[in-house]
Amino acid sequence: MNHPLMGYYHRVQPRSSDPSRRGLAVDPESLRQHARLIRQRGLALRTVSDSLDAAGPGAAALSFDDGFADNLEYGVDALASEGGVGTVYVVVSAIRTAGGPAGEMLSLKELRQLAAAGWEIGSHSVSHPRLPELSEADQRAQVRDSKRQLEDLLGAAVRSFAYPYGLYSPVTVRLVQEAGYANAVTTAKRGGGTSRFEIPRLSLGGYGFRAVKQSLKLRLRLLFERPPAVAPS
Ligand SMILES: [Zn+2]
Numbered sequence: 001m002n003h004p005l006m007g008y009y010h011r012v013q014p015r016s017s018d019p020s021r022r023g024l025a026v027d028p029e030s031l032r033q034h035a036r037l038i039r040q041r042g043l044a045l046r047t048v049s050d051s052l053d054a055a056g057p058g059a060a061a062l063s064f065d066d067g068f069a070d071n072l073e074y075g076v077d078a079l080a081s082e083g084g085v086g087t088v089y090v091v092v093s094a095i096r097t098a099g100g101p102a103g104e105m106l107s108l109k110e111l112r113q114l115a116a117a118g119w120e121i122g123s124h125s126v127s128h129p130r131l132p133e134l135s136e137a138d139q140r141a142q143v144r145d146s147k148r149q150l151e152d153l154l155g156a157a158v159r160s161f162a163y164p165y166g167l168y169s170p171v172t173v174r175l176v177q178e179a180g181y182a183n184a185v186t187t188a189k190r191g192g193g194t195s196r197f198e199i200p201r202l203s204l205g206g207y208g209f210r211a212v213k214q215s216l217k218l219r220l221r222l223l224f225e226r227p228p229a230v231a232p233s
Pocket of ligand 1: 066
């Protein structure tokens with residue numbers, strides 16, 4: 001394996017909540033269990049960019065696409081209980097504006113709370129298009145402008161990009177590099193070689209039987225992850 005182990009989700013919702021979009025969600029208890037499995041394997045649960053900087057099998061990263069408010073409500077505690085932090089990939093045009101009612105998507109204030117909790121805020125484009133279907137200029141605007149806008153809003157560097165729908169072309173990859181990102185994640189299970197701009201992630205979200213399957217998938221993948229050279233402190 002050339003990259004640290006990476007998993008991804010969308011929503012974090014208790015089983016009892018609205019069943020809509022459940023296929024995209026993980027319940028907090030399953031998420032906590034995933035973080036525990038990673039820790040018990042001796043891997044540190046870090047942000048996507050930090051896990052890459054750790055350069056080796058000693059780290060893993062769990063990330064959350066689209067920017068749902070429940071990532072803050074449930075995700076932070078679930079990962080922190082196992083000493084970990086996460087990464088959220090935000091669709092910039094969907095950030096809830098100040099003063100609005102509590103909603104599904106993260107507000108700027110909530111994004112700052114995530115950052116203060118040690119989470120990484122990455123870009124998931126301006127409006128979540130299928131990037132390879134756009135002109136180069138439009139792709140560039142999605143990739144570059146989302147980074148600039150997020151950095152202006154957060155006052156911090158945005159280093160990581162997640163391709164919407166996991167879709168990208170060689171042009172997309174080049175534009176992500178030109179925009180100054182340090183890395184980019186896909187939704188492919190494997191592949192990407194050693195490229196920091198085509199990093200595979202395991203899909204780990206799901207309820208019920210699917211959650212059981214996903215835990216098994218994570219356990220199997222952790223078996224193949226080499227233990228860290230140095231014992232975790
Ligand atoms: Zn998405």
